Amino acid sequence: xxxxxxxxxxxxxxAGVSITTVSRYLNQHYQAMxxxxxxxxxxxxxxxxxQPSPLAQGLKGNRTHTVAAVMVNLEYPFCMSIIRAMxxxxxxxxxxxxxxxxxxxxxxxxxxLQTLQAHQxxxxxxxxxxxxxxxxxxxxxxxxxxxxxxxxxxxxxxxxITNNHEASARLTLGLFQRGYARVLxxxxxxxxxxxxxxxxxxxxxxxxxxxxxxxxxxxxxPYGPACQAVVRExxxxxxxxxxxxxxxxxxxxxxxxxxxxQLPIDVPKQMGLATFDEPSWxxxxxxxxxxxxxxxxxxxxxxAKAVLRQLGETExxxxxxxxxxxxxxxxxxxxxxxxxxxSTAGPTRSHSDDKISDDTL
Amino acid sequence: xxxxxxxxxxxxxxAGVSITTVSRYLNQHYQAMxxxxxxxxxxxxxxxxxQPSPLAQGLKGNRTHTVAAVMVNLEYPFCMSIIRAMxxxxxxxxxxxxxxxxxxxxxxxxxxLQTLQAHQxxxxxxxxxxxxxxxxxxxxxxxxxxxxxxxxxxxxxxxxITNNHEASARLTLGLFQRGYARVLxxxxxxxxxxxxxxxxxxxxxxxxxxxxxxxxxxxxxPYGPACQAVVRExxxxxxxxxxxxxxxxxxxxxxxxxxxxQLPIDVPKQMGLATFDEPSWxxxxxxxxxxxxxxxxxxxxxxAKAVLRQLGETExxxxxxxxxxxxxxxxxxxxxxxxxxxSTAGPTRSHSDDKISDDTL
DNA sequence: CTGTTAGCGCTTTCAA
DNA sequence: TTGAAAGCGCTAACAG
Numbered sequence: 001x002x003x004x005x006x007x008x009x010x011x012x013x014x015a016g017v018s019i020t021t022v023s024r025y026l027n028q029h030y031q032a033m034x035x036x037x038x039x040x041x042x043x044x045x046x047x048x049x050x051q052p053s054p055l056a057q058g059l060k061g062n063r064t065h066t067v068a069a070v071m072v073n074l075e076y077p078f079c080m081s082i083i084r085a086m087x088x089x090x091x092x093x094x095x096x097x098x099x100x101x102x103x104x105x106x107x108x109x110x111x112x113l114q115t116l117q118a119h120q121x122x123x124x125x126x127x128x129x130x131x132x133x134x135x136x137x138x139x140x141x142x143x144x145x146x147x148x149x150x151x152x153x154x155x156x157x158x159x160x161i162t163n164n165h166e167a168s169a170r171l172t173l174g175l176f177q178r179g180y181a182r183v184l185x186x187x188x189x190x191x192x193x194x195x196x197x198x199x200x201x202x203x204x205x206x207x208x209x210x211x212x213x214x215x216x217x218x219x220x221x222p223y224g225p226a227c228q229a230v231v232r233e234x235x236x237x238x239x240x241x242x243x244x245x246x247x248x249x250x251x252x253x254x255x256x257x258x259x260x261x262q263l264p265i266d267v268p269k270q271m272g273l274a275t276f277d278e279p280s281w282x283x284x285x286x287x288x289x290x291x292x293x294x295x296x297x298x299x300x301x302x303x304a305k306a307v308l309r310q311l312g313e314t315e316x317x318x319x320x321x322x323x324x325x326x327x328x329x330x331x332x333x334x335x336x337x338x339x340x341x342x343s344t345a346g347p348t349r350s351h352s353d354d355k356i357s358d359d360t361l
Numbered sequence: 362x363x364x365x366x367x368x369x370x371x372x373x374x375x376a377g378v379s380i381t382t383v384s385r386y387l388n389q390h391y392q393a394m395x396x397x398x399x400x401x402x403x404x405x406x407x408x409x410x411x412q413p414s415p416l417a418q419g420l421k422g423n424r425t426h427t428v429a430a431v432m433v434n435l436e437y438p439f440c441m442s443i444i445r446a447m448x449x450x451x452x453x454x455x456x457x458x459x460x461x462x463x464x465x466x467x468x469x470x471x472x473x474l475q476t477l478q479a480h481q482x483x484x485x486x487x488x489x490x491x492x493x494x495x496x497x498x499x500x501x502x503x504x505x506x507x508x509x510x511x512x513x514x515x516x517x518x519x520x521x522i523t524n525n526h527e528a529s530a531r532l533t534l535g536l537f538q539r540g541y542a543r544v545l546x547x548x549x550x551x552x553x554x555x556x557x558x559x560x561x562x563x564x565x566x567x568x569x570x571x572x573x574x575x576x577x578x579x580x581x582x583p584y585g586p587a588c589q590a591v592v593r594e595x596x597x598x599x600x601x602x603x604x605x606x607x608x609x610x611x612x613x614x615x616x617x618x619x620x621x622x623q624l625p626i627d628v629p630k631q632m633g634l635a636t637f638d639e640p641s642w643x644x645x646x647x648x649x650x651x652x653x654x655x656x657x658x659x660x661x662x663x664x665a666k667a668v669l670r671q672l673g674e675t676e677x678x679x680x681x682x683x684x685x686x687x688x689x690x691x692x693x694x695x696x697x698x699x700x701x702x703x704s705t706a707g708p709t710r711s712h713s714d715d716k717i718s719d720d721t722l
Numbered sequence: 723c724t725g726t727t728a729g730c731g732c733t734t735t736c737a738a
Numbered sequence: 739t740t741g742a743a744a745g746c747g748c749t750a751a752c753a754g
Contacts, residue, residue: 005478007731018741023733032739051479055425056731058416059746066459074445084435087462091469096480098427099460101448108452117366118412119457257645281642284618368747379725384749393723417747420730726753731746738741 006050015044026052054096058120067307068098068116070109070126077250078277078296079127082148085300086125093313095122106131113139123307125300128152130192144310144328146303151194151331158306158326160299160334164195164276167292167336168202169209171246171274174338176210178346180272181241183207185216186230186256187248199248199276219252227255231263242270242347250277250291257285273343287342295334302326302334367411376405387413415457419481428668429459429477431470431487438611439638439657440488443509446661447486454674456483467492474500484668486661489513491553505671505689507664512555512692519667519687521660521695525556525637528653528697529563530570532607532635535699537571539707541633542602544568546577547591547617548609560609560637580613588616592624603631603708611638611652618646634704648703656695663687663695 008026012019017037024033025041044050058064069086071079087097098121102109110132116124123144128136130152137154139145145157152159175183185203190196200216207214217233219226234245245260247253253275265271267287274290282289306326309318318325326332369387373380378398385394386402405411419425430447432440448458459482463470471493477485484505489497491513498515500506506518513520536544546564551557561577568575578594580587595606606621608614614636626632629648639654667687670679679686687693 005731009731019732020734020741020743021739024740027733034739037739049475051475053420053731054480055416055419056746057733059414059420059731059748060733061746062733064416074441074448080435080441083460084462087435087460091462094476096476097460099444099448099458101445101452114410114412115455115457119415254641254645261647279642280615281640281645284615284642284646286622286647366747370747380748381725381727381750382723385724388749395723398723414747417730418749420732420747421749422730423749724754726751728749728751730748733744733746735744736742738739 005053006048008050008052011041011044011048011050014048015041017041063311064120064122065094066096066098066119066121067304068100068112068121068124068126070100070102070112070116070124070128072102072104072127072129074099074101077280078149078294081296082125082127082300082303085297086304089301089304089308093308093315095308102128104129110135122311125303125307140328144307146306146326148299148303149195156329158303158328159331160303160306160326161194161331162294162299162336163333164198164336165202165205167338168199168248168276169206170202171276171290171292171338172203172206173210174340175244175246175272175274175344176206176212178244178272178344179242179348180244180344180346182212182215182239182243184234184243184245185214185248186219186227186245186252187216188220188252189218196248203246219247219256223252223255227252227259230256231259234260235263238265242272244272244274244344247275250275250279253277253289254279254281257289268343268345269347272346278339282339282341285343287345290341290344291339293337293339295336298334302332366414367409369411369413372402372405372409372411375409376402378402424672425481425483426455427457427459427480427482428665429461429473429482429485429487431461431463431473431477431485431489433463433465433488433490435460435462438641439510439655442657443486443488443661443664446658447665450662450665450669454669454676456669463489465490471496483672486664486668501689505668507667507687509660509664510556517690519664519689520692521664521667521687522555522692523655523660523697524694525559525697526563526566528699529560529609529637530567531563532637532651532653532699533564533567534571535701536605536607536633536635536705537567537573539605539633539705540603540709541605541705541707543573543576543600543604545595545604545606546575546609547580547588547606547613548577549581549613550579557609564607580608580617584613584616588613588620591617592620595621596624599626603633605633605635605705608636611636611640614638614650615640615642618650629704629706630708633707639700643700643702646704648706651702651705652700654698654700656697659695663693 008019008022012022022041054065067090069083073079090097100112113135125146125148127149133152133154140154140156147157147159151161172183187200188196190200204214217230219230247256267273276292278291278293282291305318309325369380369383373383383402415426428451430444434440451458461473474496486507486509488510494513494515501515501517508518508520512522533544548561549557551561565575578591580591608617628634635651637653639652643650643652666679670686
């Protein structure tokens, strides 16, 4: 078994040049190199199947070819989608992806930031809750940092979010328009998380605009018990008029849905159902579930591309799309799409006309 | 901005010792170190918030504190679950997780293996399709390699799988017992993938045992069109007696389910529905979906723990569970559980009695 | 119990 | 157009 790792000096020897020259070749410093040596080195590298050690390269203060994704919870479809999109962008550029889970714990997040610094990752994409913004500012000053999902003020970081407020308002308006006299908003206590804030304010704005009275219930984690409480609350205040239930994320709806369907209430005639996020089962539920489709894959893709471009990568569609790529120090908003389905067909209207996607933005 | 990374020599200076001593401290070579120096170094490290560079450590041929997960497709719930479980195990041990996606492409997988070698990850967990077993054998000879999900013969690798054959057979038997006269098995063409083979053979065995005639349709990716074809085939040969449809994985069922529900066939009386995998929407579907719950989280956890133990990590419940941990060079089977639900209540029986989990193994 | 020293594989001045 | 040599931060003989 050949347990030996091929080094630059072996390549140099085989090619009859110095390691300096090989290093130049590796770093594409072709300006000062005869086409012949260049060719020779290329051949030898191919023959020996040589791969430079990213560790050694990194140690010299340079590239580790590693980008990190720091996410709240890998179980959330949102996080996975970001990670998957990043992986797809990074791989062709031979960048590696390090995945970190914080569970929303600031201390855990800080540990990761330290660790990632130590590991000299070249850039990071994160879903933060804002507790480490000072450290992040520090980091963003010298390497590409992209904040996805949630909006925070970290000067030199890029921020990629969706139009939470607007999508939420439009969804709510749409529910009222479809004939529901009240809309129950079920979401987590916002705290410092912009997505939660904006989905709530969007909802409230729509209520105000239409003159309908707001009606909200908090559902914090763990969602299971919270949802049971919601159902109790609902049973207690059961409106006589048709109403809708709108959950601020797909995980809440996953818990709430079976509970609501057990109630003797007709969906969608008496009760409409809608959620932020597009659960994988939205079209499996009967009636199919109205939802807000976040452009998660696009957000991950843009985040990764922005990082790569900042790191000087150019090939493979980074440049072409350059103008639309997130800008560091600014907020990029990617619109969500409302997918109207049978669960909100309304008390009266036939719902066959309703299966139309509705672009927001 | 302090853009300076603290090095071992600064720690040494501050503690008034040589870097060797600090290095010894870092590597827990306490045997030859006065309690006093040990204490002093500890203090200085804490004060300076020093973190050794994993790159430099790795370069010396030692630890990079990185483990890789090489998965087929990050979109698959199975893969995500493995990754998430690994992350949970690795993080407390301060190991980092590198995530790689192969899309089932042997070339892509080989590239990753090369890259990971170059990067000196200390161990890897992979869902392979067997095309790079020689290379893997090579790698497994010098570092912990765990093959999850699928079974292959890689001498020194650990193999963590579930009892696909048995679970499939039991599910099929259960369907017959519940009064379905035929069971349509919908799965991918097995090829070299053990999970696909075993789920099929388990099904076939159950057919043979009971004397019912096998009935299979292939559904290869992309699943959408394949499922439409299945439905056409089904419409063509619609059994007069009650029958069941059993999909070999959850993604097929996700496509197939809405199509089947559009048919004018009563579920579960005329048609039973069951799937391998436990989709997140199994209890949301109406009727709730009978499924085979794979112990994905446990598999990921065991895989990561086996790697860590092999790497000499001892704390945090690795040792305690030591005896049950996967063994390198052997196959570890973790049982799946059949979750019987309303979708297979059978033509006649009341299905309230049926919501019982059924351990297999 | 502690320090000196020689690298790990690579990049990068500086000199030719 | 090329090479020699000095490290990057760390570990591990080998000496004391």
